[in-house]
Amino acid sequence: MVDSNPQVPIIGGSSLKNRERMHCCLAKRILPVIAVAGVACGGVGPFGDDTGFFSDDPTGPGPGVLCANAVAANWRDGVTYDPTPGGPASWAAVQRENQPWQTIDATEATVPLNPGERIGMARYIPGLSPYAGNLVEIYFVTAEQAQTAFPCVSSSTKSVHGSAQGLNDASLPGNQGGFISLGNIATYLYNGPFTLDGLSPGHKDLVATRLDAPPTTIIRRNVDYPNGAALSLLNFASREAIPLEPHTITVTGGNIVQFEAWSLLATERGTIGVLSRDFAREGSNLKTLTLYSVPEGKLANDDVQFFMVDPADERKAMVFFRHPADRTLTLGPDPTTATATHLGTAPNLNLHLDMPSQPEYGGQVTFTLCSPNANYYSPGTSVALLVTKEYFGGTPATWSVSVPDFTSVQGFPDQDFRAYNLCSMTLLTNLPFVFAPRTTHDGDVFTSLTWENNVVNK
Numbered sequence: 246m247v248d249s250n251p252q253v254p255i256i257g258g259s260s261l262k263n264r265e266r267m268h269c270c271l272a273k274r275i276l277p278v279i280a281v282a283g284v285a286c287g288g289v290g291p292f293g294d295d296t297g298f299f300s301d302d303p304t305g306p307g308p309g310v311l312c313a314n315a316v317a318a319n320w321r322d323g324v325t326y327d328p329t330p331g332g333p334a335s336w337a338a339v340q341r342e343n344q345p346w347q348t349i350d351a352t353e354a355t356v357p358l359n360p361g362e363r364i365g366m367a368r369y370i371p372g373l374s375p376y377a378g379n380l381v382e383i384y385f386v387t388a389e390q391a392q393t394a395f396p397c398v399s400s401s402t403k404s405v406h407g408s409a410q411g412l413n414d415a416s417l418p419g420n421q422g423g424f425i426s427l428g429n430i431a432t433y434l435y436n437g438p439f440t441l442d443g444l445s446p447g448h449k450d451l452v453a454t455r456l457d458a459p460p461t462t463i464i465r466r467n468v469d470y471p472n473g474a475a476l477s478l479l480n481f482a483s484r485e486a487i488p489l490e491p492h493t494i495t496v497t498g499g500n501i502v503q504f505e506a507w508s509l510l511a512t513e514r515g516t517i518g519v520l521s522r523d524f525a526r527e528g529s530n531l532k533t534l535t536l537y538s539v540p541e542g543k544l545a546n547d548d549v550q551f552f553m554v555d556p557a558d559e560r561k562a563m564v565f566f567r568h569p570a571d572r573t574l575t576l577g578p579d580p581t582t583a584t585a586t587h588l589g590t591a592p593n594l595n596l597h598l599d600m601p602s603q604p605e606y607g608g609q610v611t612f613t614l615c616s617p618n619a620n621y622y623s624p625g626t627s628v629a630l631l632v633t634k635e636y637f638g639g640t641p642a643t644w645s646v647s648v649p650d651f652t653s654v655q656g657f658p659d660q661d662f663r664a665y666n667l668c669s670m671t672l673l674t675n676l677p678f679v680f681a682p683r684t685t686h687d688g689d690v691f692t693s694l695t696w697e698n699n700v701v702n703k
Contacts, residue, residue, distance in 0.1 A: 309355070309356060309357075309358050309391075309392045310353055310354070310355050310356075310397045311339070311349070311353075311354055311355075311356050311366065311391060311392065311395040311396075311397070312352060312353050312354075312395055312396065312397040313334045313337030313349070313350075313351040313352070313354075313366070313368040313395060314333045314334050314351060314352060314368075315394075315395045315396050315397060332370060332371060332372075332373050333351070333352075333370070334351040334368035334369060334370050335351060335369055335370070335371050335658065336348070336351060336368065336369040336656050336657060336658055337349050337350070337351040337354070337366070337367065337368045337369070338365075338366075338367045338368075338651065338654050338657075339354070339356055339364065339365065339366055339367075339391075340364065340365030340366075340367075340649075341356075341362070341364065342362045342363045342364070345654075346365065346367070346649065346651065346654045347654070348654055348655045348656050348657075351368065353397055358388035358389075358391065358392060359388055360388060360389065361387060361388065361389075362387065362388040363385070363386075363387060363388075363636050364384075364385070364386055364387065364388050364390075364391040365383065365384070365385050365649070366383070366384045366386070366391055366394065366395060367381065367382065367383040367384070367649075367651065368381070368382050369381050369657070369658060369659065370382070371658075372624075376624065377624070378619075378624030378625060378626060378627060379625070379626040379627070379659065380626070380627055380628075380629065381626060381627070381628045381629070381651075381659065381662070382629050382631075383628070383629070383630045383631070383649065384631050385630075385631070385632045385633070385636045385646075386631075386632075386633050386635065386636055386678060387633070387635045387636060389635075389679060390633060390635060390636075390678045390679050393678070393679050394678075401445075401446055402442070402443045402444055402445055402446075403444040403445075403446070403470065403471070403472040403473075403474075404440065404441065404442045404443075404444065404472060404473060405427070405440070405441050405444060405470045405472075405473070405474045405475070405476060406438060406439065406440045406441070406473075406474075406475055406476070407438070407439060407441075407475060407476030407477070407478070407479060408437060408438045408439070408478055408479070409423060409425075409434045409435065409436055409437065409439060409453070409478075409479045409480075409481070410436060410478060410479065410480045410481065410482070411436075411455065411480050411481035411482035411483070411486070412434060412435060412436050412455055412457070412481060413455075413457040414436070415433075415435050420457050421456035421457055421522070422434055422435050422456060422457070423435070423453060423454055423455050423456055423479075423481065424453070424454050424456060424518070424519040425439070425441070425451070425452070425453040425454075425479070425518075426451070426452045426453075426516050426517055426518045426519070427441055427444060427449055427450075427451045427452075427468075427516065428444060428445060428447070428449030428450070428514075428515070428516055429443070429444065429445045429449075430442070430443055430444050431517075431519075434453060434479070444470070447469065448467050448468065448469045448514065449467075449468055449469070449514060449516060450464065450465070450466050450467065450468070450512035450513070450514045450515075450516040451463070451464065451465040451466075451468055451476075451516065452464055452510055452512065452516055452517075452518025452519075453479050453481075453518070454489075454518060454519055454520055454521070455481040455486070456519070456521060456522065459488060459489075460488075460489045460520070460521055460537045461481050461486035461487060461488055461489060462486065462487050462489055462510070462518065462520060462539060463479055463481065463485050463486050463487070464487065464510075464512070464518075464539075464543070466512070466514070466545065467514070487539060487540070487543050488540075489520060489521065489537035489538060489539060489540075490537060490538055490539075490540055490569050491535050491536075491537055492535070492536055492537070492538060492569055492570060492571050492572065493533050493534065493535055493536075493571045493572075494506050494508075494523075494533070494534055494535075494536050494552045494554065494571075494572050494573075494574060495532055495533040495571075495572070495573045495574070496525075496532050496533075496534075496554050496556070496562075496573075496574050496575075496576065497532065497573060497574070497575045497576070498560075498575040498576035498577070498578070500556075500558045500560075501525075501532065501556050501557075501558070501576070502527050502556070502557045502558065503524070503525055503526050503527040503556070503557045504524075504525050504554050504555060504556035504557065505522060505523075505524055505525075505554070505555045506522065506523045506524070506525070506534045506536055506552065506553070506554045506555075507519065507521070507522045507536070507552065507553045507554075507555075508520040508521045508522070508536035508537055508538050508550070508551075508552055508553075509550065509551055509552075509553065510538075510539055510548060510549075510550050511548065511549050511550070511551070512545065512547075512548050513545050513546065513547030513548055520536070520537050520538060520539065520550075521536045521537040521538075522536075523535055523536060527557070536552055538550050538566075538569040539569070540569065541567060541568055541569060544567060548567070549565055549566070549567060549685055550565070550566055550567065550569070551563050551564060551565040551566065551685075552564050552566075552572055552574065554574055554576075556576065559694060559695045559696050559697070560576040560577055560692070560693070560694055561576075561692070561693045561694070561695065562574040562575070562576050562577070562690060562691065562692045562693070563676075563690065563691045564688065564689070564690045565685040565686070565687070565688075565689045565690075565691075566687045566688060567687055568687055572688075574690065575690075575692075576692060577603075577605040577606060577673075577692035577693070577694055578603065578605060579699075580600075580603070580606070580670060580673055580694055580697050580699045581600055581601040581602075581603060581699070582600070582601075582699050582700070582701055583598065583599070583600035583612065583644075583667060583670050583699060583700045583701070584598070584599050584600070584667075584700070584701045584702075584703060585597070585598055585614075585666060585667035585700065585701070585702045585703065586598075586599070586703045587663075587664075587702070587703060591661065591664065592652075592661070594650075594661060594663035594664055595647065595663060596614075596647070596648040596662070596663040596664075596665065597645070597646070597647050597648070598612050598630070598644075598645070598646045598647075598648065598667060599643050599644065599645050599646075600612075600643065600644045600670070601642070601643050601644075602640050602641060602642060602643060602644055603673070604640070604675070605675060605692045606673035606674055606675055606692065606693070606694060607634060607640035607675050608633065608634055608640075608674050608675040608676050608677055608678065609631060609632065609633040609634065609672070609674060609676070609678055610631070610632060610644045610670065610672065610673050610674075611629055611630065611631040611670065611671040611672040611673075612629070612630045612631075612646065612667060612670060612671070613627065613628070613629050613630075613667070613668045613669045613670070613671045614627065614628035614629075614630070614648070614662055614665040614666065614667060614668060615627050615628070615665060615666060615668040616665055616666075617664075617665070617666050626659050626660075626662075627668075628648075628662050628665060629671060630646060630648065631672070632644060632646055633678045635678065648662055648663050648665075650662075650663060666702045667700045667701075667702055668698075668700065669696055669697060669698050669700060670694075670696075670697045670698075670699060670700065671695060671696060672693065672694075672695055673693065673694040673695075673697070674691065674692070674693035674694070675691055675692055675693075676691045676693060
C-alpha cells in the first residue's frame, strides 16, 4: 500500500472522446486515433514531445534537471489521453523517497536522482480561462521514469516548407489526401504547398504518406533542415514513393460498436508516420478492416510498425511488428471497480484510493478527482493521479494510493483535495511508462482502457 509518505499517483489529461481535438493534432495522440487537421501542432511533436512519440529507455538517471512544464512521456498519447498542459505550470513539487514534499522551480530544477528511487512529482496548471478549470497532476514513478516524464528540452524551433504532388483531391467525398511527419511535427497533406512550424533541432526522419489508393509512402532519413528551408518535392507518383502492402486487422473482445484502425511506422529516430487508416461504422457489424504497411525490406534496423484500434467504447489496443502480416487484436476486459474511501474531518482528512489490478492493464493506472461542487460554469480544479507498477516494484494485487495534502507545501495555490470525490479512471493500461519501440517483439500487444466511471465513493 502506498500511504501518504511517499504518496503515489498521478497524471492527468483529457478524454480521447474529444474527437475534434484528436483530429486537430494527430501527432498528439498517436492516434489514439490519430488524425489531424490541416495544421501542424506547432512546437509539440506529433506525439506531443520534443523527441517523438516514444521515449528511449534511460540507463541510470543520476542527478538530473527536471522541468515541470515539460510534456510528460507522450508516447502514451496513442492509447490514452492528451497530457499536454494547457498552459505553463505555476507551481511544482518533488518528493524524494521517504522525504516530505518540497517545492521546486516549475521551469527548471536540479534534483539528484538515485537509480530505482521512488519519486513523486506534482505540478499545478492554472486554467487558461475562468471556464477552463485548473489541473493538478501528480506522478508517482521511479527516478528513471521521472526523468523521462519531466525532461528539459530546447525551446528553439524551426519552420520549413515544401510542396506535395500526386494526391487525390481531399475535398471530394471518400478521399483522405496525405499525411506527413517530420520529427516532432505532423500534419495532413494536400496537393500544393505546406508549412511545418515548431520543428525541434537535430536530425530527424521524414515520413509522408498518400492515404488513398494506391497508398505509397516517402521516407527520408537522418535529415536536418535549417530554419526556413524548402523540402524537395514530395511526389507520390515518383520512384521515391514506396508502395505499401495490404493486410487485415481483425478486432475481437469488448463491446465493439464502431472503431477506427490505424497503421503507423515508428522510425529509428522517433518519427511516427501514419501509413493508413480505416473505419468500421456503427451498424456495419464489421470486425475486420484493411490496413497498409511498409514492406519489411524497406525498414531500417530499428524501425517498427504497429496497428492500432480505437473503438467507440474507449478500449484501445496496439500490436507491434516488423514482419507485415494479417493480425488479430483482442481488446481488454471490463475494468474492476475503483473505490475512494474518505476518512476524518478537516483539517485531518484522508482520502484513499483502491482498485484491484488486472494483467491486461497492469502497467499503470490514473485516478481522476473532482470537486463535489464543480459544474460546467465553475469547473474548479481537477486532480489526476498516476501510479506505475515500477513504483510498487511490480504490478500490485491492488492499486492502493493515499491522496497527498499539498496545503502545507510552500506556495501551493489551491485547497485540500482530500475532500474531493473520485470521478473516473482516466487510464488503465499495460503499456510501460518508459518505452522504446525497438524493445518490442513481433506480435507484442498492448491494451488500454480510458475514461471509465467504474468508481464508488465512501
